[in-house]
Amino acid sequence: MSNRVALARTDNAAELExxxxxxxxxxxxxxxxxxxxxxxxxxxxxxRRMRRWLLSRGVDDWLHTPFAWFGxxxxxxxxxxxxxxxxxxxxxxxxxxxxxxxxxxKDGYSADIGYAGVLGENRVWDRLDADLAGYRSLILxxxxxxxPFAEIYAEVDALIERQGYQNRHSKYPGRVIGHQxxxxxxxxxxxxxxxxxxRFLQTIGRELVxxxxxxxxxxxxxxRQSQHPPTPGLWAVEPHLGFRGVGVKFEELxxxxxxxxxxxxxxxxxxxxxxxxxxxx
Amino acid sequence: MTASATxxxxxxxxxxxxxxxxxxxxxxxxxxARPTVVLxxxxxxxxxVWDEVAAGLADRFHVVRYDVRGAGASSRPxxxxxxxxxxxxxxxxxxxxxxxxxxxxxxxxxxxxxxxxWEAVCTMPDRFxxxxxxxxxxxxxxxxxxxxxxxxxxxxxxxxxxxxxxRSWYIYFFQTPLLPEALWRAGLARxxxxxxxxxxxxxxxxxHPARTLPRDGAAGVGLYRANMPQRLRAPRDRRTTVPTQxxxxxxxxxxxxxxxxxxxxxxxxxxxxxxxxxHWVPRSRPDSVARxxxxxIDRVSGGPRDAAAARTARRTRVAAxxxxxxxxxxxxxxxxxxxxxxxxxxxxxxxxxxxxxDVDLPxxxxxAELAGVLGPAARAFGVDVADRAxxxxxxxxxxxxxxxxxxxxxxxxIGMAGPFLDHTEDDWxxxxxxxxxxxxxGSRLFAAQMRRRGEGGHIVNTASAAAFTPSRSLPAxxxxxxxxxxxxxxxxxxxxxxxxxxxxxxxxxxxxxITRTSRFVGRTPSQQEADRxxxxxxxxxxxxxxxxxAEQIIKTIxxxxxxxxxxxxxxxxxxxSRLSPRTLRLLARFNLA
Numbered sequence: 001m002s003n004r005v006a007l008a009r010t011d012n013a014a015e016l017e018x019x020x021x022x023x024x025x026x027x028x029x030x031x032x033x034x035x036x037x038x039x040x041x042x043x044x045x046x047x048r049r050m051r052r053w054l055l056s057r058g059v060d061d062w063l064h065t066p067f068a069w070f071g072x073x074x075x076x077x078x079x080x081x082x083x084x085x086x087x088x089x090x091x092x093x094x095x096x097x098x099x100x101x102x103x104x105x106k107d108g109y110s111a112d113i114g115y116a117g118v119l120g121e122n123r124v125w126d127r128l129d130a131d132l133a134g135y136r137s138l139i140l141x142x143x144x145x146x147x148p149f150a151e152i153y154a155e156v157d158a159l160i161e162r163q164g165y166q167n168r169h170s171k172y173p174g175r176v177i178g179h180q181x182x183x184x185x186x187x188x189x190x191x192x193x194x195x196x197x198x199r200f201l202q203t204i205g206r207e208l209v210x211x212x213x214x215x216x217x218x219x220x221x222x223x224r225q226s227q228h229p230p231t232p233g234l235w236a237v238e239p240h241l242g243f244r245g246v247g248v249k250f251e252e253l254x255x256x257x258x259x260x261x262x263x264x265x266x267x268x269x270x271x272x273x274x275x276x277x278x279x280x281x
Numbered sequence: 282m283t284a285s286a287t288x289x290x291x292x293x294x295x296x297x298x299x300x301x302x303x304x305x306x307x308x309x310x311x312x313x314a315r316p317t318v319v320l321x322x323x324x325x326x327x328x329x330v331w332d333e334v335a336a337g338l339a340d341r342f343h344v345v346r347y348d349v350r351g352a353g354a355s356s357r358p359x360x361x362x363x364x365x366x367x368x369x370x371x372x373x374x375x376x377x378x379x380x381x382x383x384x385x386x387x388x389x390x391x392x393x394x395x396x397x398x399w400e401a402v403c404t405m406p407d408r409f410x411x412x413x414x415x416x417x418x419x420x421x422x423x424x425x426x427x428x429x430x431x432x433x434x435x436x437x438x439x440x441x442x443x444x445x446x447x448r449s450w451y452i453y454f455f456q457t458p459l460l461p462e463a464l465w466r467a468g469l470a471r472x473x474x475x476x477x478x479x480x481x482x483x484x485x486x487x488x489h490p491a492r493t494l495p496r497d498g499a500a501g502v503g504l505y506r507a508n509m510p511q512r513l514r515a516p517r518d519r520r521t522t523v524p525t526q527x528x529x530x531x532x533x534x535x536x537x538x539x540x541x542x543x544x545x546x547x548x549x550x551x552x553x554x555x556x557x558x559x560h561w562v563p564r565s566r567p568d569s570v571a572r573x574x575x576x577x578i579d580r581v582s583g584g585p586r587d588a589a590a591a592r593t594a595r596r597t598r599v600a601a602x603x604x605x606x607x608x609x610x611x612x613x614x615x616x617x618x619x620x621x622x623x624x625x626x627x628x629x630x631x632x633x634x635x636x637x638x639d640v641d642l643p644x645x646x647x648x649a650e651l652a653g654v655l656g657p658a659a660r661a662f663g664v665d666v667a668d669r670a671x672x673x674x675x676x677x678x679x680x681x682x683x684x685x686x687x688x689x690x691x692x693x694x695i696g697m698a699g700p701f702l703d704h705t706e707d708d709w710x711x712x713x714x715x716x717x718x719x720x721x722x723g724s725r726l727f728a729a730q731m732r733r734r735g736e737g738g739h740i741v742n743t744a745s746a747a748a749f750t751p752s753r754s755l756p757a758x759x760x761x762x763x764x765x766x767x768x769x770x771x772x773x774x775x776x777x778x779x780x781x782x783x784x785x786x787x788x789x790x791x792x793x794x795i796t797r798t799s800r801f802v803g804r805t806p807s808q809q810e811a812d813r814x815x816x817x818x819x820x821x822x823x824x825x826x827x828x829x830x831a832e833q834i835i836k837t838i839x840x841x842x843x844x845x846x847x848x849x850x851x852x853x854x855x856x857x858s859r860l861s862p863r864t865l866r867l868l869a870r871f872n873l874a
Binding site for chain 1: 630647648655794
């Protein structure tokens with residue numbers, strides 16, 4: 001199908017390996033920048049560190065420029081207008097949760113990752129993070145069952161409510177829990193326009209039209225447009241939970257094929273963290 | 282001077298102790314080997330005002346009382362000079378030397394007994410292990426408090442200062458020469474006893490008011506003349522390290538409860554026990570006073586304590602950075618989801634021990650788990666509020682395991698919509714059983730516990746904006762909620778005297794799971810599902826969160842409001858229901874469900 005040619009060929013191991021590399025690069029960046037975060041650092045400073053780190057390693061374009069949310073901004077508390085997502089001068093302090101989110105493009109291959117952490121101790125964060133693990137397996141299971149995206153969204157919502165949390169991914173543009181990514185190309189300049197890459201906007205715009213004709217959407221939310229079985233391709237999935245001013249999320253690439261699905265990479269910091277926690281318990 | 286027959290029966294031993302130029306009548310009971318509690322009476326009382334409290338303490342403590350100079354069977358020196366703090370302190374020291382020479386005692390003072398006890402714990406802290414003050418402030422603190430209020434003359438400060446100023450009318454009068462004594466001797470004692478009965482509900486009994494009241498009243502005026510003007514004019518910097526508990530009667534006609542403001546700066550180890558009672562608490566609530574004194578002593582000396590006592594100690598303790606519901610026990614029904622869960626978590630976040638009850642036990646357990654993350658460990662109970670026996674077991678289990686709750690939120694409820702004629706009898710039974718009987722059971726069982734404990738509390742019932750908004754689409758639901766509202770109002774009137782606040786919350790349209798579990802009567806299952814979906818969507822779009830309701834519940838308790846409409850639409854219909862019921866009747870005809 002046309003979209004697979006344009007975005008990502010999930011049956012091509014070499015291509016998947018390229019995506020895996022860029023995703024690993026992102027997590028390496030997140031790990032290294034997170035290690036440098038200390039009390040007093042601002043969101044803008046953290047984003048600057050991520051951007052420089054990635055640029056120095058060959059990143060040449062962005063789906064969106066890096067984001068960082070500190071404290072209750074990690075749960076999008078009081079967010080009403082889109083500009084509030086942009087990095088602010090909020091400072092990190094002891095016990096504060098944070099989220100780093102980056103989506104670089106290198107040689108056309110893109111990844112979009114979210115990385116949640118906490119500076120020091122925070123019981124609420126620990127609880128949320130432990131529960132977040134369940135969403136990774138739940139989503140994968142439901143996608144494998146080829147349940148319509150909108151239904152999966154509703155199932156995730158139901159679990160969030162049962163657990164007493166708030167759905168924070170509904171705050172994202174388009175209320176998305178995920179969106180398609182792939183190879184970003186085009187003729188437009190590699191510029192960034194508040195805060196999305198111009199070429200990414202072009203690609204996603206094209207896909208929106210193309211998929212619409214087939215009754216699907218490259219954006220995954222709970223609306224009617226997502227009332228279709230999982231589309232083969234690469235999906236950046238980003239469940240985001242909030243509770244009492246603490247937000248956690250993970251975002252990583254899910255590979256959806258015609259009849260199966262799997263996470264692009266299991267060798268990720270949050271996967272190891274969760275495994276260590278269940279091992280310790 | 283001998284012990285009366287009743288005192289002899291209570292095992293009271295009487296002796297005379299030589300004070301500073303006076304003979305003091307000292308009354309002891311209980312085993313002298315046990316820790317000593319000294320009870321100091323006020324004006325115009327004698328040691329006998331403590332009879333009930335002393336009896337309540339005597340089986341655990343060595344209880345010492347004495348008639349202060351000028352009162353009862355002790356000497357009555359002439360002239361105000363003989364009543365200064367210096368003499369009073371010498372007397373107290375003499376009593377301590379005679380009854381508990383080699384150890385620190387637990388001091389309890391009421392009224393003037395408390396005023397002089399403050400002087401004692403501030404000037405000789407090494408003699409006291411603990412102090413319980415009832416209705417008698419430190420005079421120096423009062424002077425500082427008044428000055429501070431006048432230096433920052435905000436309306437509230439002025440109101441409070443004026444409030445204490447008015448309560449102190451008799452103090453000014455007592456400065457008048459001769460007239461007070463003359464009045465006491467001319468027969469003021471009889472109207473005094475009568476006033477005590479009328480205003481405090483304290484009936485005369487043997488020993489109180491004392492037969493010596495005319496003489497006590499006349500001599501004791503010296504206390505006011507010798508000390509008050511001096512200390513109020515030139516207050517000293519009085520502080521104490523003795524662990525202090527202040528029992529604060531909120532309906533005291535003579536001592537404003539606001540006087541404890543700023544006290545923590547001078548008393549690092551301070552606990553406050555507000556009680557809905559008048560000035561003579563030792564007479565009106567002797568059991569409570571004895572229990573609180575014992576609890577305070579246990580806390581200070583590390584004695585045996587159950588979970589409830591440990592929690593109470595945290596609740597009463599004044600400390601910087603203390604969360605507002607620290608040490609409080611809060612019971613929430615319907616705590617498995619929605620407003621109930623958000624309320625439980627809001628309390629936990631403020632330091633409360635939460636009991637989360639829900640018919641869905643796993644949901645309640647989840648709430649308790651989250652509450653435990655935000656605050657102290659919480660408990661979950663699976664209980665159907667409509668089931669009388671289950672509720673009785675639940676209330677008994679809470680009291681037995683955790684103690685008497687300070688706040689109860691009767692929140693569990695179900696929704697039901699549809700035309701009246703489509704409601705079956707079972708529909709009505711179910712909605713009334715949960716929404717009304719659930720509240721009745723919760724209020725009945727826990728109010729009884731609160732009254733027995735005598736430390737007040739608060740009951741919040743979740744009604745609804747439907748309680749005052751007629752609607753053709755919610756006949757059963759609105760009826761049940763209107764009943765809850767009226768029940769709340771009645772209960773509020775009745776429990777006011779016990780210091781128990783009762784409030785109704787009328788939320789309006791809140792985005793909770795009630796829409797997904799509501800019953801739409803007279804519909805096929807598929808229609809019902811569609812209705813639920815549609816309503817849930819509408820409620821989600823309205824997007825008023827249960828967390829916002831929980832904040833209102835906390836505020837309602839803080840201000841002890843009777844009825845709190847929450848959402849703007851609830852406010853509007855509440856207003857309309859009073860201003861223009863006809864408008865609401867008109868709107869009721871539209872099918873909004």
